[in-house]
Amino acid sequence: MTKLIPFFSILYKDMRNYYLKPPNISWGIVFPVAWTLMFFVRSESPVDLQQLLPGVVALSILFGTTSMLAVTITFERRSRSFERLLLAPFSVHYLMLAKTSGAILFGVLNALVPVILACLFSGLELLEIRWGVLVPAVVLISISSTFLGLMIAVSVREVFEAQTFSNFFRFPMVFLCGLFIPVQQLPVLLRPLSYMLPLTYGVDALRTATHGVGMLPVAASFTILIAFCAVLFAISIRNVSRNWVY
Amino acid sequence: MQACMSNIEANELVKRYADFTAVKGISFNVRQGEIFGLLGPNGAGKTSIINMLIGLARIDGGEVHCGGLTYTQQVDGRVQTLMGVVPDESNLYDEMTGLDNLVFCGALYSMAKPARIQRAQELIRLVGLTDHEDRLFRSYSRGMKRKLTIAAALMHRPNILFLDETTTGLDVASAREIRSLIQDLNAAGTTVFLTTHYIEEAEQLCHRVAFLVGGRIVRTGTVTDLLRFDGGRTVVQLALNQNAAQAARALTAAIPDTEVEVLDETTVRVYGGERMNLIPYLTVLERFDQQVFEAKVLKPSLEDVFLQETGLTTAAMRSTNGGGRRST
16 A cells, blocks of 8 residues: 555646646636537538547547647656656556656546536537447547657657647647548548547547447447557656666 | 764765766765765765765765665665764755744654654754744845754754855854854764865864865875875974075085975074974074074964875865964
C-alpha cells in the first residue's frame, strides 16, 4: 500500500497544480463545447449531431490530453523539478504512469462534455448508448492520446516545441481518423495512413457505442488501441532513459 | 553496518558526452560522517560526477559502491533512499507553499501522511523558515529557496547528503547560514558530499578535499595535509628598516640551508623547517644593524595549494573567494 503513496501524491500534485487550475478547467469545458457548437451550427438536424458525436468526443480527448501533458512534463523538465521525481526511489515506468494518470483523467472528463451536450440538445437517449463499449473506448482513447502526448513531451525541450510538435500529429488525425469523414470515403492513398493512427480505432469503437455499427469488431479496435498504448509508452520510456538521464 | 552503508567508493569513473570526455577515470572514497569536497573550477566535471553518483547521469566507465550495493551504469533505487540531493539550482515547485513542497517530497519516499507532515514542520524549524511555511515557494528569496531545498533533501532522513554548488549565487549572510547548517547536519551524523568552486568554502567545511581539474583528480587529502604542501616548511616574512637584499645575503651566508626571498626594499621572506627557531635569524640581522619591525608566520591557503597542485592561474579560478597566504 505504501508503494502507492508516491503515485497518488504525484497525481494529486498535478491535479492541484495544473489540471484543476481555473484556466485549465475552462479549457476542458470550453474546448469540447466549442467543437460541439461548431458542428451543431453546421448540422441540419439533431441526427447529424449524433453522427458527429464520436468525432467530437475523440477530438476533445485528443486535444485536451496532449495539450496538458505538453505543459506539465515539458514545463517541469524546464524548471528542473522533474529531476526531483527522477531521483526518487521508483522506476521511470512508475513515474511516467503517475505523471500521465492526471492527463488520462482529464481526457475522460473532457469526453463527458460532448456526451452530456448531445443528450441535452440532440435527443440522444442515455439508454441508447452502449456504455459497456463507450466507457472503455473513452478510457483507451484517453490513454493512447496521453501516451502520444507523453512521447511528444519527452522528445522536446520547450513547451512551445511540444505544442507545435503535437499539432504535427493532431491536425492530420482530425482528417484521417474518420472523425468526420469515414475512413472508407478517404482517397485510397490516404487510407493506410488512417490505419496507422490510434484515433481511427478509438473513433470506430465510439461509433459502435453510439450507433451500434463500426468498421471493425469492438474487440479488435480495443486490442489495437492497447497495442498502440504499449508502443507509445515504450517509446516514451526509452526516450526518457536515453535523453533525460544523460 | 551503518558505517558501511554511508560510504561511497568510486572506482575509475568515466563520463563522456559524444566525443568529449568530461570525467577521465577518477577514483575516490567518502567516509562515514565526513564532509568530502570536490573542488575545481567551472567545467572541471564536478556536476557530472555528482550526477553519476545520484543517478541523473549514466556511468560510462567504472563503478560505484554505495550502501552495500555496486552500480556500474545506473543508480539503484535502494541506494537512492540513502541519498538526499541538493542541486545547484533550487528545483522545488513554485506553485506550492514551502510546507507543501516538503510534504510532497516526503511522499515521494513513501512516508505516511502524519509522519511527513511532522518531519516537514521539524525541518522548516531547522532551516528557520517557520514564519514562511505557508508562503508560495516562488515568493521566497534565493537564500530561503536554497534552505528549503536542503530541507527537502533531508525529508527521508538520508545517510548521505549531496550538495552541488550550494552557496553559489547567494549573498554573504545566506551563504554563511547555509554553511553553518551543513556543519550542524554533519555534526548530527550526516555524511556530506559537496562540490564547490569556492576554495574558502571547501577549506572551512570539508574534512577532506579532492582537487578536480579537467575531469581528473590531481590530489586528495585532509585540509591539514593539503596545507602542508611545502613539505611542512615554515615561511616567515620579516619587515626590516633597510636594505633587504643585503640582509638576505647575510642570512644565506650565515645559516646553512636557508632560503631567503627579497620581496621589496625592506621585506624578506625566510623559508625554514617545520618548526623554525627565529633567534639565529634575528641575531644575524642584528649583527648587520638591521632592525626587525615585524615577523609574520605565513601559512599557505588552500588556494595556494590548489593553484600549485593544479597548475592553474588565479585568473582561471577568478570566481573563487579569498586568496593568497594568510598571516598569523
